[in-house]
Amino acid sequence: MSANAPTADSLGNPPPRGDAPATSPEARAQPRSRRRALLLGLLAVLVLGALAWGVRWWLVGRFIESTDDAYLQADSVTVAPKVGGYVAEVLVRDNQVVEAGQPLARLDARQYQAAADEARATVAAREADVARAEADLVQQKANIAQAAAEVTGAQANVRYAASQVDRYAPLVKTGAETEERTAELRNTQTRAATTLAANEAALRAAQVRTGTLQAQIEQARAQLSVAQAAARRAELDLQDTVVRSTLAGRVADRAVRVGQFAQPGTRLLTVVPVQDLYLTANFKETQVGHMRPGQPVTIHVDALPDGALHGSVESLAPGTGAQFALLPPQNATGNFTKIVQRVPVRIHMDIPDSARPALVPGLSVTVDVDTRKHAAQSARAPVAGAAHG
Template structure:
């Protein structure tokens, strides 16, 4: 019994060994915790499937609602550009460029002088036309005076006829008296001859006076015809003066409207001819519009007055209104319109230009003619209905 007891190991040394090891190591490493088994990922995915399905169903419902309420009524195109009625100014007359009064990209007002041509030759032509008009007017005055003189001569000739007729009557009476006295023996033959000659002279004077009256009367129509010709020459001279004034005024090229000057081709001292382009004036941003080329399959619901949302590539979003649709496709207005009756036929979707007016009161400072735009037309019956996803869903719930 004692031997068995002596053979059992002493528990004290076993318990003190780890303590001694811990005392020898100042930085003991903690023992690893027992590993915890994680739930499988597949089970988490299975638990999330119903939630994902509900989210997908709700998203599909919202998307379908938006398409049914809004999306199917929206007609959009990126084939759209900013347009403007740019005035390309050319010279109406021939001359040398004397002054350039505006710089490139400078704002101008309506009627502001832009370019001046040398006007000395045209000023001389204007003075010549004015002198011709003054001469024509003076000729009219001369002919008027001559006609008045001819009318006076007619009156004088009529008076001379009356006087000659009175002399003729006296001469006839005197000759008759002398003949009676001579036949009764109380007069002489000489008296008869003298009174007879006086009567003939009086008759001749009447004839002369009548001829003078006819001549004076005949001069009046001639003068009237000359007066009409003079009036025609005066009108021609007046028209020539107006043309000369117009040419002289065209020596100064002015802005037809308020806008921005650009594309200046004129140079100081350059000799230009009539019809040569010198400068262009672009309208201000407030007068610009958008031309959107929609496909023919998009025209079923497009109408004038529908609202349009414009996304400008240069930056910014604007609101506009459908103003008008072109009377034909763009291909028909091209230089060489297609002729589908010749050769092989390939059907191509045609596009129709639609003019869109930009609503006033918007910040349109970045707009320039030629910029690219994306246009989206709202073809719904109620263009003021909400366009957003949540708004369309709410409207459908309310039954609108």
Template sequence: MNVAVDEPVLANDGRQDDAVSRKQARRRLALYGGAGVVLVGVLVFGGYWYSVGRYLQSTDDAYVRADWVTSSSRVAGFVAKVEVDDDQPVKAGDVLVRLQDRDYRARYEQAKADVAEAHAAFTAAQALAQVAGERIAQQQQAIVQAESVLQSTDAERRRTTLDVKRYKGLVRDSAATLQRLEQANASAVQAGAAWQGAQAQLRERRSQLAMAKAQAAYADAQVEQRRAGQASAQARLVLAEQDVQDTLIRAPIDGVVGQRRVRAGQHVVAGQPLLAVVPLQQTYIVANYKETQLTHMHPGQPVRINVDSYSDRQLLGRVASVSPASGNVFALLPSDNATGNFTKIVQRFPVRILLEQPMSGQPILPGMSVVTTVDTRPTESADE
């Protein structure tokens, strides 16, 4: 009876051992499979890291920037009208603000009158210079005439002097009368007086020529002075015209109006910031990378860009340049490591990144936070 009872028990024990063996086999198979999957994953990750991952330099210390321009007035005055609203797109040359221009227009008209007056004075000075030149020519002709008269009187003086000598000899020889000698003496005296008068006339003509030349030099100086006055008046006219044009404050670039501080009726002074124009089509990214990440980074490398505002989109860009110094160097109060309290801190260098194409339908605004990843692989590897 005991044998009959023990046989089923032994059969049940055999079946349990088989089940345990199969379970252990399945466990070993699962363990080996899991280890194989992990090994494959490690190999795949290691291969990716070795070929790609170790070249990817990423940072979230990156922001969108734009070289926006502050529009200010070049002249002082009261604001007549503000032509734009906040966040309004504008084109380069569009009128943003109008200033009252009546005072500047009055100065412009006064400058025009000054130019006309200076032109008239210049014309008059040229006429006087021309008259002085004609007077010089006239005196030169008078001098030529006076020299001719002097030569004629000198010849007459010499002739009469010879006549006196000849008649004196004739009177001694009783060949001529005393009356004839007296007439010859009188003629000689008259000829001498005429010669002296001709000399005086020539000296006077020469003196008048010198005076005419001095007057001509003065007239030429007046012409130059009037020419300078005309140029000065013309320059004042240009400045007055520019002041009138500067009462219209125009957009320097294409962009969107922001930070509008000006209102109609407000008094503004030259150089006062009125509003900003932000060029949204010229945005770029400044990413502050650690100095340890710059080893293989250079301009032209591709960049993957993730904008926090649009997490489902990814943009592409290129490294444009790397800052010549760290941000600490350009800080308002840079640290001084020569004080003795030195703590080594990894510095960050701004890297400028340009977008290869704008995001359609979704504007990228300056100030947005982004995450940038620079692919520093060699060109051949990056292209693969």
């Protein structure tokens, strides 16, 4: 190496090449100081961020129970006819908004109209039977009055005939009257007594017939009640040919078509009450220990990524989902493997009007339940018990 060759300085920096000016140690230390300050600042930000996250977790996060096993639901109603017949008219479209009581479909009503007309005619005939029986009873009461009057007249004739016999008997003994006259009077007395007996028998018969006519009236009224019930049933069948919605909502899954023969109970369509949506979240059994009705809930709907909804816990199911399955597990047989169970929690939602058009049953939701209130009460309960002790 020649004596004029450049050499490295004491800090190990390569010597300048050519005629480049030499760099001072202070200039070379400035970049390292800036990097060190930047790293220290970044470290401080990370430490502060971790500290803030830890404080928030301690104060809030550890009380928040979250799950994405949650879906919007509504108590939908399947619409089916009560009577059978061919569909004559479909009155709604797919996804149409309907009100409670609004007609949805109309069946062919001709046979039900004929049955209703026949039932009304039968009712009219039974009403006539009742009126005739009541008229017979009124006439029979008049016959009873007539028979009673005849009995009264016959009694008077009997008394008169007896008085005549008593009057002429002394005259016969003295010879003033003949025996023939006495026999004639006794014969008249006997005929009067016979007539009285006949009239009394007729009166009793008329009185007995009154009970018979009264029974006929009751029978006619019972038949009238049967006819009226049949008429009401026929009217209901006629009214049921118009299939109406039992609640307000939107039409979904419309399967009814004109000309289709619908049996009673055949599904025609479904009405979804989208205005009464609620949320069912399936939390793990390890998450519901401090969950109580009334606790606030934050709801993130996948269909609404721009904002969150709010609500409250309405109720917890009385059992896990497995308990109400079609085939519930039988853990007492065979090998057992513990599986974390889930408890359905019903949540009431406060839905703004702007978000309602996008919300329908079945949408996926993420739910955060704030259990701080009950957790704080549970933490203070042992202390209060110890103080009392």
